[in-house]
Amino acid sequence: MxxxxxxxxxxxxxxxxxxxxxxxxxxxxxxxxxxxxxxxxxxxxxxxxxxxxxxxxxxxxxxxxxxxxxxxxxxxxVNVTEMFRDPDFFKAIKNEVMPYMQSYQKIKVWNAGCSSGEELYSFAILFIEGKIYDRTFFYGTDINSDVLAQAKLGIYDLHKMKVYAENYLKTEAEYTLSDYYTAKYNAASINHSLKKNILFSEHNLASDGVFNEFQLISCRNVLIYFNLELQKKVITLFYNSLANFGFLCLGSKESLRDTAFEKFRVIDKKNNIYQKIA
Structure with a gap:
């Protein structure tokens, strides 16, 4: 050209x-x-x-x-992601959020900007180990149809899984990550038992609205790509999508702004975990 x-x-x-x-x-x-x-x-x-x-x-x-x-x-x-990225965050979910989740009869989790699915599968593993997976439904959304297709397949490079396994062990895991996938040649395929309660679909945070009521929303390292006005709009979307006392998880370089602080309490400041209170 x-x-x-x-x-x-x-x-x-x-x-x-x-x-x-x-x-x-x-x-x-x-x-x-x-x-x-x-x-x-x-x-x-x-x-x-x-x-x-x-x-x-x-x-x-x-x-x-x-x-x-x-x-x-x-x-x-396109976004960069991996399983159990920031192990301290997942330790905080296990220790500070999961006890609340135990009290719910039905649980809905939304991973917004899920990319190729590694983070949502990480949540699913925590919920299996917390013995609440069977009453939980997980939604992963992204604007990028290609990464969603990979997320639905749940097939990842085996070399990457070795890194993910190291992350997983840092969460003080009692098992091994290999319990949740099948290795074949140079690929690792997520087990069906982990995928059965998961739905991946397209959703544009900039223009689409509320589509369910969730007990947990995770949107990590996505807001940093938005200007302040859109960040506020998306935080409002998350607030309206959360059930009372539901949890919101943001990335390490992101935070709630302005009046949003009045509607949430801080569960874990370091790991940016908040709970809707108003």
Whole structure:
């Protein structure tokens, strides 16, 4: 698409990014304007660099190729995740949240921005070990259809599972992670017994609304990609989606803001775990 003698731009200006956002919203009705400008700029710049695109090339592809838009969305929204990431967080869930969960007859858990599913499967393991899995239903949602497809399969690189197993042991686990998957060649397949109460589906935190009432919502390291206005909107969405005395889990670099503090009490400040109280 580009003459090899021409310089390849590795960045996009904020003015160009704003114009690109307007183009996408006009053609596809998808609004990136509430995403963190710095994060979006960094990700779009990387796409342009890897694919050797100028801003003109990118606009042309997005205008004329809906299939390219789908791949563009996947690249922009891809997130990094792993099983039992931040073991101290999962220890806190086990010690400070699970005792509350024991008292519920039916439990619903929402992992918002679940990416390829590792975090939700981690929650499921804790609930199995807490002997409340059978009365719990787990929802994993993301905007990226590709990572959701991987989450539904529940098949991961065996080398990654070794890292996940180390994370799991740091949660003071009584078992081994290999109890929950079957290894074949270089892949690990999550056992059906862990998947049977889990549903993965598409949901856009920027535009979609409440779809259930949950006892636990986890959305870790997603809000950092949103601007302050969208962060407040999403926190309100979570508040409205939580049952009374339900729990909200945020990422290590995220926090509740403004009047939201009045509606939650802090369960674990270090691990960003809150409980709805009003």
């Amino acid at each position: 580009k003459n090899s003698l021409e310089p390849i731009p590795e960045t996009i200006t904020y003015e160009e990014l704003s114009s690109l956002n307007n183009l996408i919203k006009h053609i596809y009705d998808f609004d990136f304007s509430s995403y963190s400008g710095a994060s979006l700029k960094r990700r779009v710049s990387r796409i342009m660099e890897l694919q050797h695109l100028s801003i003109f090339d990118l606009r042309t592809l997005l205008t004329n190729n809906p299939e390219y838009f789908e791949s563009f969305i996947r690249e922009v929204t």
